[in-house]
Amino acid sequence: MIPLGLEIAAARAAAGLSRLTGRGGGTTVPGKLLWKLDPGAIDRLARRLPAGSALVSATNGKTTTAAMAAEILRPRFRLAHNDSGANLVSGVASALLASQGAELGLFEVDEGALTEVAARVRPRALLLGNLFRDQLDRYGELELVAERWRAAVEALPASSALVVNGDDPVVGDLARTRDATVFGVDDPRHARPSLQHAADSKYCVVCGTPYEYAAAYVGHLGDYRCPSCGHARPSLDVVARDLELGGLEQSSFTLATPDGDARVTLRVPGLYNVYNALGAASLARALGSTLDEIVAGLARFNAAFGRFERIDADGTRVLMLLIKNPAGANEAVRTLVDGGAPPVVLIALNDEIADGKDVSWVWDVDFEPLLERVERVVASGTRAAELALRCTYAGFPAERLEVVPQLERALDRGLELRAGAELAVLPTYTAMLALRRILATRGHVAQYWERAA
């Protein structure tokens, strides 16, 4: 076997090379190399962390949740954190390689990679946020991912802390067989009048009967109960109450925990960010953070890259909201509409592997409330025509729709239409990276790997 030190040196050199050759931030290259040289090295690297590791997984919000948790935990621990969003085994390995002297590992993990990462890293805390249909061409059906999560929870050491979102029937049910911290929202004022089209887990996990919802908040997340067998949302340990949403600048809520209650103010809007904050707070609490540290950390938090990120482009503000699946995109739309969407929106649909090669999901997004409000849509990306059809068949007038597949031209068109004001940009993953790269080349924003430094 090659000595660990030598492997690390070789892998680190590869990261530098990747950056030099302009092939990206080198956020996964060293990890991939290490993974090839010796998969067991990741286990050994993780074991070097004196405070262990915490993992965050979810269909939606894992990057933001992990970034919020990092902000809370940073005063207490030096972190190894994959904050560029590289969340497969190789991304975790790269973060481990890049963080000499780190005390705690904090890793967001791809839903499909969770079993493997958890088996190698053996986390002291695991946060499971939500499961929605997402890139079925990549992950397969939701139930397959749920099966893997059940296996990951079963294999979790008894001493590890499990944190789950009790508002998601499938995820909440993971806490049935073992001790866990369960979090959720209690504020029926912010419930949806009915389950959204994109709700997935709406049939009882025990008997298959449709759940009845006292309140449905995001997709199938809410306060549910099976009228047939009685399976219901578990009792909540960490709760958000008295939510104040509205506006595109911030949100606030009362965080109720077994250690007491406190008012939390976030510099990001939207109900889904309240869920992210609840997850981050519950995880940090399991790792020893006090309520004061949690409130202060959440108050410091600024948007994770591409997730409700604001970028100033020579006086025109770009508001970037990553979209990648129906449930997440619905929340982006809802937040924009409730907060007062700018009148021009650029939507960019790519179909690379990281976006999902199957673009049918855009037809499951409720774009209608946004289309009713905006004056103009610029459709871009490799599948711009498909996206434009989505708008057209929703009744959006053709003369207010511009189809500009090339991203840079579409961005310039959007900036021109909104000069000096604010432009909303809803890109899929690779489109978001490409748009950020363009803005970085123009000096408006740091490249994502520079930010990680």
Next chain:
Amino acid sequence: MKIRVGHLYPEYLNIYADRGNIAVLARRAEWRGHELDVEAISVGDTLHADAYDLLYVGGGQDREQALVAVDVAAKADALRAAVEDDVVVLAVCGGYQLLGRFYRDRQGHELPGADVLPLHTVAGERRMIGDVLLDCAWAGRTLAGFENHAGRTYLDAGAEPLGRVVDGFGNDGASGFEGCRRANAFGTYLHGPLLPRNPWFADELLARALAHRDGGERPALAPLADVLEAQAHEVSAARARSRGGRFF
């Protein structure tokens, strides 16, 4: 004219943007001065075979598909009667499998289907996922879409496929057939959704449904510009050519 549409199990079978197909039918009917009257038909509802001109069945995840399978068997007679009466049927993905004779799962259990289309499906190991392009010689047109299925569907001898696979897996990854058509009933694995990027097929279904409605000939629908539709078709077809799935 009012076209009566029965949408089977919309709350269970809706995984690959099935509502996109319905939206396309509705708009394209409306643009020609017709109207789509869509009614949901769910588990436990009685299906009246003579109450519709067009029936739609979408795709679902395995869990949802199993939840409706028993109900499909209960509606089998009505579904067969509808097809005999030339009602237009479009069944996509899971819905396509449910209209066959049976579905055999990995453990060898056979789940009975509606026996409306001359085919059966057997669960396979590797999922067939990717862009697809079909040549529909019977119409002189092509269909482009996306497939994602573990089931291998086998047509009975003499049964008509919806099209020949140009690129992609198709019914079973080997026969070169995709989908099935019998009378006015069409089954396919193509989603994406299917109709926005293949407007000729949407119009074909509408013309047949209108003929069923008034008992006359298929009307010629006023042509539409379909500029974006053509672009979307071309991009989708190009994806199938460059990265459509194949086993060999």
